[in-house]
Amino acid sequence: xxxxxxxxxxxxxxxxxxxxVLPDQTSDDTDTGWGEWRAPDEDARLLxxxxxxx
Numbered sequence: 362x363x364x365x366x367x368x369x370x371x372x373x374x375x376x377x378x379x380x381x382v383l384p385d386q387t388s389d390d391t392d393t394g395w396g397e398w399r400a401p402d403e404d405a406r407l408l409x410x411x412x413x414x415x
Contacts, residue, residue, distance in 0.1 A: 388394045
């Protein structure tokens with residue numbers, strides 16, 4: 362609106378509570394974002410390959 366100062370300008374807010382303004386984690390903050398494929402859970406493989414003296 363022309364001629365109305367910003368502090369007097371009406372602002373409409375959305376009633377959508379599910380609106381995600383900022384995500385918890387960005388896509389570039391993941392393994393895939395760094396160009397790495399996420400490996401499946403390797404606990405079973407690591408336990409299987411555990412040296413006998415452990």
